[in-house]
Amino acid sequence: MEAIRDAVDFSDFPRTDLIIAWMVAVFFLVFPLFPHSSFAMATMIQFFMFALYGMGWNTIGGYGGQVDLGKAQYVGIGAYTTAVMLIRWDIPFWFSMPVGMFFAVVWSFIIGYPLFRLKGHYFAIATIATSLVLKDLFDVWSFVGAARGLEISPIEYPPPDFLRLIFKEDIYYYYIILGFFFLGIFYMNWFRKSRLGFQLRSIKDNEDVARSLGINVHLAKVKTYAIATAFVSFVGSFHACYIKNIEPVDTMSLDISILIALMAMLGGAGSLWGPIIGAGVLIPLRSYLKEWLGAAAGLVGIDLVLYSIIIMLISAVEPRGIWGIVEKVRRRKRR
Amino acid sequence: MDILLGSIVAGILLGMVIALVALGLTIIFGVMDIVNFAHGEFLMVGMYTGLLTAQATGMDPLFSLPVAAVVGFLLGVLCYVGFIKFLLRGPMVAQLLGTFGLMLFLRNLALLIFGSSDMSVHHGILVGKSFDIGMDIIVPATKLAAAGLSVIAFLVVWLLMNRTKIGKALTATALNAQAARYMGIPTERMNALAWGVGGGSVTVAGALIVNFWAVNPFMGLLFTMIAFAVVALGGFGSVPGAFFAGLVVGMIMEIPGIWDFFTFTFDIGWMADVPMTSLKYMWIYAAYFLIMVIRPRGLFGWKQ
Numbered sequence: 338m339e340a341i342r343d344a345v346d347f348s349d350f351p352r353t354d355l356i357i358a359w360m361v362a363v364f365f366l367v368f369p370l371f372p373h374s375s376f377a378m379a380t381m382i383q384f385f386m387f388a389l390y391g392m393g394w395n396t397i398g399g400y401g402g403q404v405d406l407g408k409a410q411y412v413g414i415g416a417y418t419t420a421v422m423l424i425r426w427d428i429p430f431w432f433s434m435p436v437g438m439f440f441a442v443v444w445s446f447i448i449g450y451p452l453f454r455l456k457g458h459y460f461a462i463a464t465i466a467t468s469l470v471l472k473d474l475f476d477v478w479s480f481v482g483a484a485r486g487l488e489i490s491p492i493e494y495p496p497p498d499f500l501r502l503i504f505k506e507d508i509y510y511y512y513i514i515l516g517f518f519f520l521g522i523f524y525m526n527w528f529r530k531s532r533l534g535f536q537l538r539s540i541k542d543n544e545d546v547a548r549s550l551g552i553n554v555h556l557a558k559v560k561t562y563a564i565a566t567a568f569v570s571f572v573g574s575f576h577a578c579y580i581k582n583i584e585p586v587d588t589m590s591l592d593i594s595i596l597i598a599l600m601a602m603l604g605g606a607g608s609l610w611g612p613i614i615g616a617g618v619l620i621p622l623r624s625y626l627k628e629w630l631g632a633a634a635g636l637v638g639i640d641l642v643l644y645s646i647i648i649m650l651i652s653a654v655e656p657r658g659i660w661g662i663v664e665k666v667r668r669r670k671r672r
Numbered sequence: 673m674d675i676l677l678g679s680i681v682a683g684i685l686l687g688m689v690i691a692l693v694a695l696g697l698t699i700i701f702g703v704m705d706i707v708n709f710a711h712g713e714f715l716m717v718g719m720y721t722g723l724l725t726a727q728a729t730g731m732d733p734l735f736s737l738p739v740a741a742v743v744g745f746l747l748g749v750l751c752y753v754g755f756i757k758f759l760l761r762g763p764m765v766a767q768l769l770g771t772f773g774l775m776l777f778l779r780n781l782a783l784l785i786f787g788s789s790d791m792s793v794h795h796g797i798l799v800g801k802s803f804d805i806g807m808d809i810i811v812p813a814t815k816l817a818a819a820g821l822s823v824i825a826f827l828v829v830w831l832l833m834n835r836t837k838i839g840k841a842l843t844a845t846a847l848n849a850q851a852a853r854y855m856g857i858p859t860e861r862m863n864a865l866a867w868g869v870g871g872g873s874v875t876v877a878g879a880l881i882v883n884f885w886a887v888n889p890f891m892g893l894l895f896t897m898i899a900f901a902v903v904a905l906g907g908f909g910s911v912p913g914a915f916f917a918g919l920v921v922g923m924i925m926e927i928p929g930i931w932d933f934f935t936f937t938f939d940i941g942w943m944a945d946v947p948m949t950s951l952k953y954m955w956i957y958a959a960y961f962l963i964m965v966i967r968p969r970g971l972f973g974w975k976q
Contacts, residue, residue, distance in 0.1 A: 398765075402765075404764065404765050404768055406768070451965040452965070454965065454968075455964055455965075455968060457764050458707040458764065458768065459904075459964055459968060461707075461768050462707065462900050462904075462960070462964075463960070463961055463964045463965075465897070465957075466897070466900075466957040466958070466960040466961045466964075467957075467961055469897065469953075469954070469957040470954050470957045470958050470961065473950070473951055473953065473954035473957070474951075474954065476950060477947045477950045477951060484950075591893065595769075595772055595776075598769065599769055599772075602765060602766075602769055606765065638780040638781070638783035638784040638889075639780070639784055641776055641779075641780040641783075642776075642777060642780045642781055642784060644776070645773045645774070645775075645776035645777035645780060646773075646777065647773075648769060648770070648772065648773030648776065649755060649770055649773035649774060649777065651769075652759060652762065652766040652767070652769045652770035652773060653755060653758035653759055653762070653766070653770060654758070656762035656763055656765060656766030
């Protein structure tokens with residue numbers, strides 16, 4: 338009960354924040370009712386998925402300050418568990434998703450335990466390494482379709498199928514991921530006020546002081562890593578049902594890991610709204626840049642060039658992201 | 673037996689080039705504690721430079737090394753002065769993602785300019801020739817030359833670091849930047865120099881590698897990871913460490929050949945079923961992970 342009250346209690350935010358948040362939430366709810374292109378719809382679903390990925394990353398990377406650049410491996414574990422269980426044994430999404438989460442969390446313990454002995458750069462590169470090892474293994478493992486990947490054929494499962502999460506219209510996916518998006522926000526709101534959340538922030542500020550206060554630093558990190566993993570793995574499972582075609586190249590590539598970290602950082606790591614703002618800016622930007630410049634104008638790569646310039650600018654000018662700028666402006670006003 | 677020896681020789685030759693690739697990374701890391709994710713992209717720039725200079729002037733690719741060195745030096749200095757300098761003020765996250773942005777920038781700029789197809793050197797003095805160095809081991813001339821020149825380049829940089837005043841200033845900056853500044857060393861300029869030397873050495877390596885390795889805009893990440901593995905094994909910031917670790921990692925890259933040798937010699941069925949060539953690069957990532965977990969300091973490291 339206490340936890341639920343904490344989760345829905347946003348009273349420590351200024352009122353303007355809450356009004357904007359309400360307006361955006363209402364917009365999300367009614368968006369499909371207005372006329373929209375299917376491209377806009379797909380972009381919105383992508384946005385929710387990446388906002389959830391970003392929230393997961395934000396627990397360990399934002400509140401905990403441990404830069405994890407290997408999140409794609411958990412996307413892969415979630416997506417592959419769901420796809421394999423559906424194709425081989427006809428096990429529906431709602432059962433395979435927790436199983437995928439379980440596998441991902443177990444794997445996160447296995448590699449997280451030694452990984453968290455490392456700090457800073459070393460940790461970041463080691464997460465990349467484990468992610469690439471897993472990707473290479475999935476690339477040759479014939480049980481999961483090797484490099485060709487797996488395809489969930491919608492013909493075998495006549496849509497709409499709520500149990501297996503196979504639909505023809507994107508609007509079903511939209512409302513399902515929207516529901517999880519709100520759940521994610523509530524969870525994060527609880528998390529930042531929880532005991533673990535406070536422990537993590539003290540670890541981020543000064544690890545030695547945190548240890549001297551009696552916090553089990555290693556355990557707190559591993560636990561938070563598992564939470565982040567569960568988030569990411571869930572969205573991975575959803576990804577499998579939504580995209581219906583998963584390959585190691587695009588589900589587990591380093592680009593996904595970087596995108597996840599980048600969004601949270603662009604929005605403002607370590608704040609509740611950060612990953613959402615970051616995803617809200619980057620995902621439409623990426624989709625539309627690709628559409629307008631890459632596909633239409635025939636300039637392959639220019640969308641990513643612009644995109645990388647944004648990354649470079651944000652990291653050089655304001656590493657605390659958009660939320661950092663907002664807070665700076667607020668502090669100046671208060672003075 | 674000749675497969676095994678051939679693999680080992682190939683691994684050692686490749687390792688010498690890889691040591692040069694990793695040298696730049698370890699210098700930059702040692703001097704300013706920043707991990708350059710764009711390192712493989714610098715190598716790619718070197719490869720394109722070597723290739724295009726050779727194609728434009730009709731020279732042999734091996735003679736384009738000075739051009740590559742100059743381009744790399746300027747690129748390194750430009751990156752530092754124009755971008756990296758601003759990253760140093762921020763937290764570590766910003767440095768990581770900033771150099772990542774640099775990597776994406778260079779990669780996609782190359783994609784925009786050169787397209788995604790493979791490009792390789794087709795003619796040159798050494799291309800297509802090979803030596804038999806005895807015991808049925810055949811070594812391609814390009815690899816032999818690349819290895820030899822890499823060792824020379826490595827020695828030049830090592831001498832620069834250890835026997836000149838500038839090198840001493842660089843080392844002093846690496847050991848303690850603040851103290852170095854008090855001693856009158858312009859640390860800001862030393863940082864730029866570290867990026868210049870780092871960039872120059874890796875583009876030279878690129879111009880050597882292009883003789884036997886096709887270049888495309890996406891090959892940077894693989895070499896970044898290889899360089900990380902070398903630097904981790906040799907110890908972050910250690911120059912001699914990079915050389916020995918380069919040899920080891922070169923051998924790791926030849927694991928498929930060694931695996932084949934055991935498969936055929938002892939005729940082990942299950943070993944033949946493992947798709948070893950597809951897992952070629954996995955060993956490098958795995959090696960990096962294991963080194964970091966078991967001995968984060970590396971073999972010769974002095975930075976914790």
